Amino acid sequence: MSAPAKRMANAEPRWLRVMLIGVALTFLFLFLALPLLAVFFEALAGGWSAYFAALNNPETFSAIGLTLFIAIFVLPFNVAVGIAAAWAIAKFDFRGKSLLITLIDLPFAVSPVVVGMVFLLIFGAQGLFGSWLSEHNIKVVFALPGMILVTLFITFPFVARELIPLMQAQGKDEEEAAISLGASGWQMFFRVTLPNIKWGLLYGVILANARAMGEFGAVSVVSGHIRGETNTLPLHVEILYNEYNAIGAFAAASVLALLALVTLVAKTVVEWQMRKETEMLQTVLPPEKT
Numbered sequence: 001m002s003a004p005a006k007r008m009a010n011a012e013p014r015w016l017r018v019m020l021i022g023v024a025l026t027f028l029f030l031f032l033a034l035p036l037l038a039v040f041f042e043a044l045a046g047g048w049s050a051y052f053a054a055l056n057n058p059e060t061f062s063a064i065g066l067t068l069f070i071a072i073f074v075l076p077f078n079v080a081v082g083i084a085a086a087w088a089i090a091k092f093d094f095r096g097k098s099l100l101i102t103l104i105d106l107p108f109a110v111s112p113v114v115v116g117m118v119f120l121l122i123f124g125a126q127g128l129f130g131s132w133l134s135e136h137n138i139k140v141v142f143a144l145p146g147m148i149l150v151t152l153f154i155t156f157p158f159v160a161r162e163l164i165p166l167m168q169a170q171g172k173d174e175e176e177a178a179i180s181l182g183a184s185g186w187q188m189f190f191r192v193t194l195p196n197i198k199w200g201l202l203y204g205v206i207l208a209n210a211r212a213m214g215e216f217g218a219v220s221v222v223s224g225h226i227r228g229e230t231n232t233l234p235l236h237v238e239i240l241y242n243e244y245n246a247i248g249a250f251a252a253a254s255v256l257a258l259l260a261l262v263t264l265v266a267k268t269v270v271e272w273q274m275r276k277e278t279e280m281l282q283t284v285l286p287p288e289k290t
Contacts, residue, residue: 039257043250054251062228063236064255066144070232071212074152078208079201082159087193089160090167091175101164104157112154116221119150142224147232150218155208162204163197170196199274206270210263214256 044051054060085104089097107115122128123140133140140146174196178188194201216234223230231239233256240249 036257039250039253042246043254045250046247050247051251051254054245054248055255057248059228059231060236060248060252063231063233063252066147066231067213067233070144070148070151071209073148074155074212075205075209077152078156078159079205081156082163082204082208083197083201085160086163086167086197089164091172104160107154107157112150112215112217113221115153116150116218119146119153119218119222123149141222142226143230146222147219147230150222151212151215154215154218155211158208158211159201159204162200162207166197166200199270199277203267203270203274206263206267210260213259 043054085100088094089101120127120141123133123146124130125134127141140149174192175188178192179185183191214234215232216238219232220235220238223232223235225231225235225239227239233252237249237252237256240252
């Protein structure tokens with residue numbers, strides 16, 4: 001069969017393409033754009049003065065600050081654990097490798113509420129370490145440490161899951177060449193490995209950061225909902241909405257929506273850079289001989 005005939009055989013009918021695109025755009029509008037517009041519409045229902053008055057609240061400022069602090073605090077741990085796990089899985093063969101991959105995927109399979117309950121059973125007053133923590137006046141649950149721990153547990157797979165397939169595809173030839181030329185381990189990492197994974201690492205960091213800022217279930221269980229102290233922005237939105245403060249709730253939700261939009265833009269830029277770099281490599285490298 002000739003090339004034009006193959007293209008004709010594999011081409012979809014025009015009506016099918018139009019229908020599929022229309023269904024996709026309708027779905028995106030109904031389940032993404034419309035709810036987002038509704039948040040800003042409800043937040044501004046009382047005018048700009050009411051909107052800024054709702055945001056100019058000590059509890060709202062505290063919730064925003066706490067949300068950003070937790071997201072930034074867990075970031076170095078996500079990066080360190082993600083790189084270490086991805087490096088071990090992609091570059092080495094060892095006993096227990098499948099178990100390590102399963103443990104990395106565990107937070108994806110467990111409900112965040114269950115995660116919060118597990119930490120409550122471990123560090124709560126009646127938990128495994130509850131009496132010891134109480135004797136030493138250490139507070140984990142219903143305090144900031146517990147919120148950080150559950151957020152870290154929920155978010156740590158994202159960096160590793162982005163880097164594992166990337167490192168496996170890149171192989172270890174460049175690292176071995178650097179070592180053979182006399183580079184130390186840290187020199188190899190900073191001059192060879194890190195430049196090769198920088199966009200994948202940044203992509204995983206963006207996803208982990210977005211999840212950290214929007215986490216609700218696990219944080220809700222261990223936070224204690226103390227106003228101005230342990231309420232993150234998602235928890236603050238729930239409290240305001242339950243108190244029938246619609247403008248305040250939607251104003252706080254609009255901040256989360258704006259953070260999500262910033263994350264989406266950053267994610268798009270990183271994807272574009274990764275695609276551009278891949279295309280450049282394909283043009284530079286000669287095609288493989290079959």
